Each structure stands twice: as structure tokens, then as C-alpha cells.
Amino acid sequence: MSRTFTRRDVLKATAALAAAPAFPALSASGDYDVAIVGAGAAGIAAGRRIAQTGKSYVILEAGARAGGRIASTTLASGAVYDRGANRFSAPARNPLVAIARAERLKFYEPSPGRRLYVGAREARDGEYDDFTASLRRANRTIAAVAELGRDIAAARALPELGDWRGTVAFVLGPLTAGKDLEEVSTVDLSRAEDRPDDVMLTDGTDALLAAATKPLAIELNTAVQRVDMGGRGRVELGTSRGTLTARTVIVTASTNVLASDRLRFSPSLPAQVVAALGRLSLGTYERAIFELPGNPFRFGANERIIFKTDNAKAIMLHTRVGGSDLVYADLAGRFGRELANAGGAAVAGFIEDEFSERFGGGTRQALGKIELTRWSKEPWVQGGFSAAAPGAALSRRALMEPINDRVFLAGEAAHETLWGTVAGAGLSGERAANAALRYLGPAPQEPPPPKPGKRS
Ligand SMILES: Cc1cc2nc3c(=O)[nH]c(=O)nc-3n(C[C@H](O)[C@H](O)[C@H](O)COP(=O)(O)OP(=O)(O)OC[C@H]3O[C@@H](n4cnc5c(N)ncnc54)[C@H](O)[C@@H]3O)c2cc1C
Known part of the structure; x- marks a missing residue:
């Protein structure tokens, strides 16, 4: 039986779940100025923006x-690892970085480029030069094709790259877009911003999430199943814990979740939005995590290593994350998907073989237990991040249009140049929040003073 949230329900649940009480106070009728679906980077940034204004x-x-x-998750050894984002790009504009800075969390700058291995050794200077020149040439050619308005598969726009083709295709396809270049739009790829100035958090992403969500009213374990836009002046949300209404709604679920039947809209989403969701599906980006005590292969701290390849069976390593023994192997694109789907033992076997081949015997013992993420199997995410199919780069704009004037989509897919990143998700959340605030009318000049006993 569905029921309406009451203030008491919400306060009880929040008290049980979080150390800080909800802010601002929830209205007694379960009716809000803004309801935000999802508490990822986009939902957090949207919530912070709305909370500043005193709107409910x-x-x-x-x-x-x-x-x-x-x-993030903790290994049996106590080491904390990131299952998802750990590098924060566009730090000067990234709302999540701004929150962390305001909370005085510390950042460091990881090594910006990637180390390249050829066989068992690091590339020589000449090989680095050849690879960098090939990557630049591929980027330039894809951009030139896109500028001509030819939104085709990026693989078709690649110039002749000789024996660097496989490695360049791995960097621009699976690593950048979570998909192979055959499935990626030239226009979408060429719009993606360079990210030379990524930063990482000294205290880890959990510290950021704790600080960013502390003042927010978040209802966990509450799946929105139905968004009914048919009512007058109010949108009704049917959730796994009852119904509520709101004057505006911001939906930050991933494109794959929105395209599934987990979240239904009534009336249906506009045809151009439905088409856009299908053409902005999430690629694969999974991570295998393990420890290398004693650093037997003398990896540098916070570096990313790729290997010259002539086929699609490629992975990228993040070595000695945060200076610890942790190593991540990122699995992306079609090969990453097939390997992850084959299961943890297959992933461990592949990594062990790669390490033995490149770094010699004794690797199997050194690697220990390997953890594997399964983002594509998580029901409320269903993949890595969005990448536009050939011909579909303009689809991102369809996600930025208001639906029935008062429902706004946000999330990494709704950013044209920082898609696939925390920065893009956060900025899209702020954009949607501003649109909702415009719809609601002028905000008070000053946020109201905190109520006694409430945190601001
Ligand atoms: C392995 C991996 C590594 C990555 N590394 C980086 C990196 O280093 N740097 C970087 O910038 N980006 C990285 N990314 C991408 C980055 O994590 C995402 O772009 C960003 O976090 C997406 O934020 P979001 O708010 O758009 O979506 P999400 O994080 O997916 O948030 C959406 C939220 O909505 C919730 N939700 C969905 N449907 C419903 C519903 N019906 N009702 C209620 N709640 C719902 C979900 O549970 C989720 O919490 C990585 C991604 C992966 C998978």
C-alpha cells in the first residue's frame, strides 16, 4: 500500500541513517519545491545549490x-580503494572540488600523463615521441572530420597510425569513452575536454562524500519508480517508500536507468529524449583492484600505465594509489565488458598472465586476491559512463531541455564537454537546479537563518 511521507517519517529515517539532521526541514505534507532523484555527483551539486536558497x-x-x-570500499587488509571516480578533472569549475576546498580537504596532483610500456620495459624517448605524435594526429583528424559536420564512427576517421593504431584506439575509445571507437561519435569525442590538471583527494573520496552530504536532506533506500507529470502544478513521485509531490523535479539517474523500465514517466518522456537516451548509452568501465606489497615491480606512486598493443586486449594500471600498495587495473570497452562478464577468476587470470609475461615469474604470488567492480550490473547505474553513438552527439542537448516545464534531467550525460566525469555531472546538477529555481521564481535575498537545533 502506498502512503505519503510525513515529516515524522522522514525525521525518524534520517536520524537513524545519518549523524546530521535533515536541512532544511521537510514540509509536513510531503510536498516540496524541488525533489531530486539520485544522490550522485549531480544530485549532490543540485541539492547544495537548492539548499542555499531556503527552498524546500x-x-x-x-x-x-x-x-x-x-x-569506495575497504579490502580485508584495511586498505580503502575507489570503485569509481578518484581523479577530479576541471578542478577550477568542478562543484565537488569546490565543496572539498570549502571543507579544507587536501588534494594532490597525480602524475598527469600516462607511462607507456613496450613489452616488458618502459618506452624509450623515441617511442614516447612516436606515440604522442600519433595520438595528436588522431585527435586532430577526428576533430577535423567533426568540424566538417561528419558525425561518423570515430574509428572511420582515424588516420594511418601504423603500429600505434591499437594503442591510440584504446586510449581514445575504451579509456575515454568506455566504448570502442566503432561505437563512438566523432563530434562527441572531439568535444570532450582535455583533462591535464586532474586532482586527487589525500583523504579519499569518502571524506568528500561525508562533507558534501552533511548538510543535505537525503532519503536513502528510496527508489523513485514513477514520475507523474500529469497533475496541475505538482509532480507526483511514486517511490519504494510511498508517494510525495513536488513543484519541480530534477532526475539524475544514468541514461541506462532512464531507458530501462525501473523509472517510468507519465506521460511518457518526449520522443526526442527517449531517442537521446538510447543513443547515449553507458559504455563499460570496470576496475580490478589488488595489492602489491613491497612494490616488487618498482612502480611509481599515482601513475597510470598503458601497454603498446596491436589488439583490443588492453588494460590500464593505476599504480601505488595514494602512495599505498594498491594497484587498479581498469577494464573498459568491449574487451573490458567481455572479460568482466567472464568473472573474477577470468580477470585474475588475465592480469596474472599480463604481469608474468611483462614482469617475470613470481607474479602470481605477488598479486594476491583481486576485487572486481560490476558497475554494469548495479541496478541503479548499469554501466560506466555515457558516450554518444555515431550521429548522436547533439543528443546531449535533448537531455538539457525541461520536460513539461518543471522536470529537469541532470547527470554526466547532460554535459557536452565534460561528459563521463564528476565535473560534468556536478555542473549539470547546478544547471538543473538553477533552471528549477527560475521556474519557482525569485529566491529570497538571503538564505534564512538556521532553525534552532538544525545544522546549516
Ligand atoms: C570505474 C569508474 C571510474 C571512474 N573514474 C572517474 C574519474 O576518475 N574521474 C571522473 O571525473 N569521473 C570518473 N568516472 C565517471 C564518474 O564517476 C561519473 O561520471 C559521475 O560520478 C556520474 O555522476 P552522476 O551524478 O551523473 O550519476 P551517478 O553517480 O550514477 O548518480 C546517480 C544516482 O542516482 C541514483 N538513482 C538512479 N535511479 C534512481 C531512482 N529511480 N530513484 C532514486 N535514486 C536513483 C543512483 O543510485 C545514483 O546514486 C568513473 C566511472 C567509473 C564507473
């Missing part, structure tokens, strides 16, 4: 934790 709002999160594709 609630964030509804299907999962048992906030953060979405920013997530």
Missing part, C-alpha cells in the same frame, strides 16, 4: 549510500 527540497536515493559512481 528532498533528495531521494535508491541505494543505501550517497555518491553513485563515486564510491
Whole structure:
């Protein structure tokens, strides 16, 4: 039986789940100025923006934790690893970085480029030069094709790259877009911003999530199943814990979740939005995590290593993350998907073989237990991040249009140049929040003073 949230329900749940009480107070009728679906980077940034204005709002999160594709877990050894985002790009504009800075969290700059290995050794200077020149040439050619308005598969736009083709295709396809270049739009790829100035958090992403969500009213374990836009002046949301209404709604679920039947809209989403969701599906980006005590292969801290390849069976390593023994192997694109689908033992076997071949015997013992993420199997995410299919780069704009004037989509897919990143997700959340605020009318000049006993 469905029921309406009451203030008491919400306060009880929040008290049980979080150390800080909800802010601002939720209205007694379960009716809000803004309801936000999802507490990932986009939902958090949207919530922070709305909370500043004193409008009533609630964030509804299907999962048992906030953060979405920013997530960390602890290994049996006690080491904390990132299952999702750990490098924060566009730091000068990234709303999540701004929150972390305001909370005085510390950042460091990881090594910006990638190390390249050829066989068992690091590339020589000449090989680095050849690879960098090939990558630049591929980027230039893809951009030139896109500028001509030819939104075709990026693979078709690649110039002759000789024996660097496989490596360049791996960097621009699976690593950048989570998909192979045959499935990626030239226009979308050429619009993606360079990210030379990524930063990482000294205290880890959990510290960021704790600080960013502390003042927010978030209802965890609350899956929104139905968004009914048919009512007058109000949108009704049917959730796994009852119904509520809101004057505006911001939906930050991934394109794959929106395209599935987990979240239904009534009336249906406009045809151009439905088409856009299908053409902006999530690629694969999974991570295998393990420890290398004693650093037997003398890896540098916070570096990323790729290997010259002539086929699609490629992975990227993040070595000695945060200076620890942790190593991540990122699995992306079609090969990453097939390997991850083959299961943890197959992934471990592949990594062991790669390491033995490149770094010699004794690797199997050194590697220990390997953890594997399964983002594509997580029901409220269903993949890595969005990449436009050939011909579909303009689809991102369809996600930025208001639906029935008062429902706004946000999330990494709704950013044209920082798609696939926390920065893009956060900025799209702020954009949607501003649009909702415009719809609601002028905000008060000053945020209201905090109520006694409430945190601001
Ligand atoms: C392995 C991996 C590594 C990555 N590394 C980086 C990196 O280093 N740097 C970087 O910038 N980006 C990285 N990314 C991408 C980045 O994580 C995402 O672009 C970003 O976090 C997406 O944020 P979002 O808010 O758009 O979506 P999400 O994080 O998916 O948040 C959406 C939230 O909505 C919730 N939700 C969905 N449907 C419903 C519903 N019906 N009701 C209620 N709640 C719902 C979900 O549970 C989720 O919490 C990585 C991604 C992966 C998978």
C-alpha cells in the first residue's frame, strides 16, 4: 500500500541513517519545491545549490549510500580503494572540488600523463615521441572530420597510425569513452575536454562524500519508480517508500536507468529524449583492484600505465594509489565488458598472465586476491559512463531541455564537454537546479537563518 511521507517519517529515517539532521526541514505534507532523484555527483551539486536558497527540497536515493559512481570500499587488509571516480578533472569549475576546498580537504596532483610500456620495459624517448605524435594526429583528424559536420564512427576517421593504431584506439575509445571507437561519435569525442590538471583527494573520496552530504536532506533506500507529470502544478513521485509531490523535479539517474523500465514517466518522456537516451548509452568501465606489497615491480606512486598493443586486449594500471600498495587495473570497452562478464577468476587470470609475461615469474604470488567492480550490473547505474553513438552527439542537448516545464534531467550525460566525469555531472546538477529555481521564481535575498537545533 502506498502512503505519503510525513515529516515524522522522514525525521525518524534520517536520524537513524545519518549523524546530521535533515536541512532544511521537510514540509509536513510531503510536498516540496524541488525533489531530486539520485544522490550522485549531480544530485549532490543540485541539492547544495537548492539548499542555499531556503527552498524546500528532498533528495531521494535508491541505494543505501550517497555518491553513485563515486564510491569506495575497504579490502580485508584495511586498505580503502575507489570503485569509481578518484581523479577530479576541471578542478577550477568542478562543484565537488569546490565543496572539498570549502571543507579544507587536501588534494594532490597525480602524475598527469600516462607511462607507456613496450613489452616488458618502459618506452624509450623515441617511442614516447612516436606515440604522442600519433595520438595528436588522431585527435586532430577526428576533430577535423567533426568540424566538417561528419558525425561518423570515430574509428572511420582515424588516420594511418601504423603500429600505434591499437594503442591510440584504446586510449581514445575504451579509456575515454568506455566504448570502442566503432561505437563512438566523432563530434562527441572531439568535444570532450582535455583533462591535464586532474586532482586527487589525500583523504579519499569518502571524506568528500561525508562533507558534501552533511548538510543535505537525503532519503536513502528510496527508489523513485514513477514520475507523474500529469497533475496541475505538482509532480507526483511514486517511490519504494510511498508517494510525495513536488513543484519541480530534477532526475539524475544514468541514461541506462532512464531507458530501462525501473523509472517510468507519465506521460511518457518526449520522443526526442527517449531517442537521446538510447543513443547515449553507458559504455563499460570496470576496475580490478589488488595489492602489491613491497612494490616488487618498482612502480611509481599515482601513475597510470598503458601497454603498446596491436589488439583490443588492453588494460590500464593505476599504480601505488595514494602512495599505498594498491594497484587498479581498469577494464573498459568491449574487451573490458567481455572479460568482466567472464568473472573474477577470468580477470585474475588475465592480469596474472599480463604481469608474468611483462614482469617475470613470481607474479602470481605477488598479486594476491583481486576485487572486481560490476558497475554494469548495479541496478541503479548499469554501466560506466555515457558516450554518444555515431550521429548522436547533439543528443546531449535533448537531455538539457525541461520536460513539461518543471522536470529537469541532470547527470554526466547532460554535459557536452565534460561528459563521463564528476565535473560534468556536478555542473549539470547546478544547471538543473538553477533552471528549477527560475521556474519557482525569485529566491529570497538571503538564505534564512538556521532553525534552532538544525545544522546549516
Ligand atoms: C570505474 C569508474 C571510474 C571512474 N573514474 C572517474 C574519474 O576518475 N574521474 C571522473 O571525473 N569521473 C570518473 N568516472 C565517471 C564518474 O564517476 C561519473 O561520471 C559521475 O560520478 C556520474 O555522476 P552522476 O551524478 O551523473 O550519476 P551517478 O553517480 O550514477 O548518480 C546517480 C544516482 O542516482 C541514483 N538513482 C538512479 N535511479 C534512481 C531512482 N529511480 N530513484 C532514486 N535514486 C536513483 C543512483 O543510485 C545514483 O546514486 C568513473 C566511472 C567509473 C564507473
